Amino acid sequence: MGTNQIISPKIVALVFGVLVVSFAVAFYVVAWQEPTQAPPGGNVSAPLNTSSATQSKTGILELIGGLRLPGGAGVGKVLTSDASGNVSWQSASGGYHFQKWTTSGTYSFTIPSGVTGIMVEVWGAGGGGIMSHPGGTGLGGGGGAGYGKGIYDVTPGTIYTVTVGAGGSYGSSVPCPGSNGGGSGGISSFGSLVQATGGGGGSGSCSYTCTLWIYSGGGGGAGGSNGNIAARSGTSGGRAYMDCSGYWYGSASGGSGAMGDGIGNGGGGTPGGNGQVIVWW
Numbered sequence: 701m702g703t704n705q706i707i708s709p710k711i712v713a714l715v716f717g718v719l720v721v722s723f724a725v726a727f728y729v730v731a732w733q734e735p736t737q738a739p740p741g742g743n744v745s746a747p748l749n750t751s752s753a754t755q756s757k758t759g760i761l762e763l764i765g766g767l768r769l770p771g772g773a774g775v776g777k778v779l780t781s782d783a784s785g786n787v788s789w790q791s792a793s794g795g796y797h798f799q800k801w802t803t804s805g806t807y808s809f810t811i812p813s814g815v816t817g818i819m820v821e822v823w824g825a826g827g828g829g830i831m832s833h834p835g836g837t838g839l840g841g842g843g844g845a846g847y848g849k850g851i852y853d854v855t856p857g858t859i860y861t862v863t864v865g866a867g868g869s870y871g872s873s874v875p876c877p878g879s880n881g882g883g884s885g886g887i888s889s890f891g892s893l894v895q896a897t898g899g900g901g902g903s904g905s906c907s908y909t910c911t912l913w914i915y916s917g918g919g920g921g922a923g924g925s926n927g928n929i930a931a932r933s934g935t936s937g938g939r940a941y942m943d944c945s946g947y948w949y950g951s952a953s954g955g956s957g958a959m960g961d962g963i964g965n966g967g968g969g970t971p972g973g974n975g976q977v978i979v980w981w
Contacts, residue, residue, distance in 0.1 A: 798980045804866035819980040820890045823963045826972030827899035828868030828882030838952030838969030840902025844934025845964030848896045848925030860891035867972035876906035888975035896925035899966045910944030932958035
């Protein structure tokens with residue numbers, strides 16, 4: 701009769717442990733590869749991190765969540781590289797920019813960084829008209845102002861004085877006998893580069909002729925300019941007068957500004973219109 705033998709659990713565990721170790725050693729031996737270069741050659745580059753040291757990456761860097769560079773950022777700015785590859789936020793150079801002044805007075809404008817050329821437009825102010833005769837209408841219209849336009853080389857950081865001419869005041873009445881007149885429109889200019897003169901003020905007089913007090917108006921003269929691209933003059937103001945029969949003739953309308961756009965018009969018994977200055981870069 702045969703004899704049954706029981707294998708000890710300790711022996712089973714020992715055998716299993718030997719097998720596991722054997723497989724691990726065999727895998728390590730097969731997977732290990734000898735270095736192809738002597739240290740430190742062939743080392744793997746350190747990953748990008750938050751240190752202050754300069755870091756580089758070979759290949760494409762793809763950012764799924766977006767990129768934020770806060771230093772110097774602003775609406776409408778673009779990233780620009782210098783000759784050394786340093787990137788910074790700068791004002792966009794594409795398209796154009798402009799600044800406009802329409803209220804009479806004196807201002808200053810500084811040429812922006814990187815700008816070496818500008819275009820400037822100036823409108824003078826209209827002359828004031830003169831009123832009134834007994835009929836309550838104008839006698840002499842103010843003259844329209846001039847317009848100038850030019851392109852100029854400039855240096856960044858240079859400061860230019862900007863002047864916007866004020867419309868000429870109007871003359872409220874004409875004494876008999878006597879005369880009165882509206883004020884001339886002011887000059888508009890951009891530094892010494894370009895300017896446009898204002899229109900002349902309208903005039904009116906009253907004298908005793910033909911046994912009547914006779915009123916006669918005079919239109920204001922037109923303004924001129926000195927732009928290197930365009931230099932235009934406005935038109936003279938109209939005039940009204942009374943003949944010896946007491947009839948009125950003519951019209952004391954204000955002259956038109958040089959561009960016919962309503963800027964720098966002369967007044968017809970009213971103040972003249974203000975000038976305007978625009979710089980483009």
